[in-house]
Amino acid sequence: MSIKDLTSMAEAQVELREEINNRLLRLQNELSDYCFQCAKCTSGCEAHKLLELEPHKIMALLKRGLIDEMVNSDVIWTCMSCFKCRERCPQKVSPVDVLFALKNLAVMGGKQIPGNYTSMLQSILSMGLIQDVQEVQTRDMKTRRREDLGLPRVSKPKDASKFQMVLTKLAVEKV
Amino acid sequence: MKKYTLYPGCVMQTEQYGYELSIREVFPVLGVELVDVENFSCCGEPVKSINQLLTLYLSARNLAIAEQQGFDLFVPCSVCHFALSECKNILDNDGGMRSRVNEMLASEDLEYKGKVGVVHTVDLLYDHVGVKEIKKHVKKPLKGLKIASHYGCHLVRPSEIGRPVDSENPMKIEAVLEALGAETMDYAEKLDCCGGLLLVNLPESALTKTGQKLQAVEEHGFDGLVTVCPWCQRMFDSRQKKAGETVAAKLEVPVFYLTQLLGLAFGLDERKLGLDLNLSPVDKLKV
Numbered sequence: 253m254s255i256k257d258l259t260s261m262a263e264a265q266v267e268l269r270e271e272i273n274n275r276l277l278r279l280q281n282e283l284s285d286y287c288f289q290c291a292k293c294t295s296g297c298e299a300h301k302l303l304e305l306e307p308h309k310i311m312a313l314l315k316r317g318l319i320d321e322m323v324n325s326d327v328i329w330t331c332m333s334c335f336k337c338r339e340r341c342p343q344k345v346s347p348v349d350v351l352f353a354l355k356n357l358a359v360m361g362g363k364q365i366p367g368n369y370t371s372m373l374q375s376i377l378s379m380g381l382i383q384d385v386q387e388v389q390t391r392d393m394k395t396r397r398r399e400d401l402g403l404p405r406v407s408k409p410k411d412a413s414k415f416q417m418v419l420t421k422l423a424v425e426k427v
Numbered sequence: 428m429k430k431y432t433l434y435p436g437c438v439m440q441t442e443q444y445g446y447e448l449s450i451r452e453v454f455p456v457l458g459v460e461l462v463d464v465e466n467f468s469c470c471g472e473p474v475k476s477i478n479q480l481l482t483l484y485l486s487a488r489n490l491a492i493a494e495q496q497g498f499d500l501f502v503p504c505s506v507c508h509f510a511l512s513e514c515k516n517i518l519d520n521d522g523g524m525r526s527r528v529n530e531m532l533a534s535e536d537l538e539y540k541g542k543v544g545v546v547h548t549v550d551l552l553y554d555h556v557g558v559k560e561i562k563k564h565v566k567k568p569l570k571g572l573k574i575a576s577h578y579g580c581h582l583v584r585p586s587e588i589g590r591p592v593d594s595e596n597p598m599k600i601e602a603v604l605e606a607l608g609a610e611t612m613d614y615a616e617k618l619d620c621c622g623g624l625l626l627v628n629l630p631e632s633a634l635t636k637t638g639q640k641l642q643a644v645e646e647h648g649f650d651g652l653v654t655v656c657p658w659c660q661r662m663f664d665s666r667q668k669k670a671g672e673t674v675a676a677k678l679e680v681p682v683f684y685l686t687q688l689l690g691l692a693f694g695l696d697e698r699k700l701g702l703d704l705n706l707s708p709v710d711k712l713k714v
Contacts, residue, residue: 303629329476332580332625333475334620339584366628373474383441390703391710392703403447406435
């Protein structure tokens with residue numbers, strides 16, 4: 253199994269397209285019901301000042317049906333997942349979770365995944381953790397390994413093939 | 428001795444050894460026994476942007492493994508603690524999703540039943556052990572040190588899934604610090620994000636967040652910053668130099684794990700607390 257299988261299922265599948273369309277429709281319907289543009293989300297947003305993420309505007313655009321545009325925009329990848337918007341939204345819209353959904357949809361639709369997400373995912377597939385055990389430096393530049401420090405063996409999936417098998421199945425299942 | 432299963436996550440056990448070392452030193456002193464278990468994996472939260480169901484499955488898998496031990500699960504990483512708490516919240520309230528996840532877990536002979544609780548360093552110290560008990564073990568009070576606390580976003584919010592601290596005015600770290608004899612002070616940037624999760628795809632911006640918060644801590648006249656999350660620590664401590672370069676400032680903020688400060692106040696050996704692994708200028712503080 254490759255990352256492509258897990259994230260994009262690159263071949264266009266009718267069933268998958270339907271699933272995505274249904275999710276988009278649900279997203280749009282729910283937002284129309286709840287968000288009333290108070291912008292409390294944006295006022296607290298950690299990514300707002302630095303990266304111009306404006307959750308309330310994204311919600312407004314989604315309500316107007318500009319879903320593909322949002323799925324394909326880079327701005328959805330600027331969220332720091334601080335959860336202030338979810339905590340403070342008086343309507344329980346949870347923009348952070350809408351952004352997670354949009355990013356998932358972008359990935360499902362085969363859009364290129366930014367940054368190191370792919371290597372983290374690859375590492376989870378191969379050893380169950382986002383990265384392998386690292387050698388670290390002390391303040392006076394000496395190298396230390398985990399075992400030098402008297403720490404026990406890392407905890408990771410015992411049966412890697414069984415673990416991978418389920419993740420493969422997950423890729424085929426619809427998110 | 429009260430027993431907890433230790434869930435080490437990814438970042439702590441592959442890189443942030445100072446947290447793990449100090450946890451393993453400090454909790455036995457407080458009458459908490461930690462049980463190591465094989466077979467855990469990533470909690471899934473770091474790849475939630477890619478596939479949310481994968482995140483849910485990975486969290487459920489870890490909870491199911493913990494259930495086989497029967498003890499509550501001690502999760503020192505705020506990101507993991509969030510993921511496992513959210514997973515619990517979803518599976519305990521959505522029977523359909525629960526059976527769907529359990530079908531997948533069956534291939535590894537696992538089942539999620541919802542039987543274990545999930546605790547973090549902060550509530551383990553404040554709610555389970557208690558400030559009174561902590562005070563009893565203080566041999567070298569952290570007198571005259573004014574410490575800023577950083578809780579980390581994932582520990583604080585969202586309150587609807589149950590978090591160990593108040594969502595707008597968390598004070599439990601301060602209470603523990605004061606029990607150690609340190610001074611604390613509220614500051615405007617206390618709830619600001621470390622930028623950690625953005626390091627994956629927008630490192631410049633992530634480090635700017637880190638640098639800005641460290642600058643604020645310095646300007647407020649704190650002697651140091653304390654964290655309770657390996658993601659936050661690796662921004663504020665491991666990457667402090669880079670963060671300083673990003674915001675064009677020379678940063679010199681000593682950054683500790685809360686458990687390292689506990690160990691120092693208890694009179695434990697610095698080496699055993701992994702203090703030589705902190706890359707920020709922790710020598711500045713003479714405890």
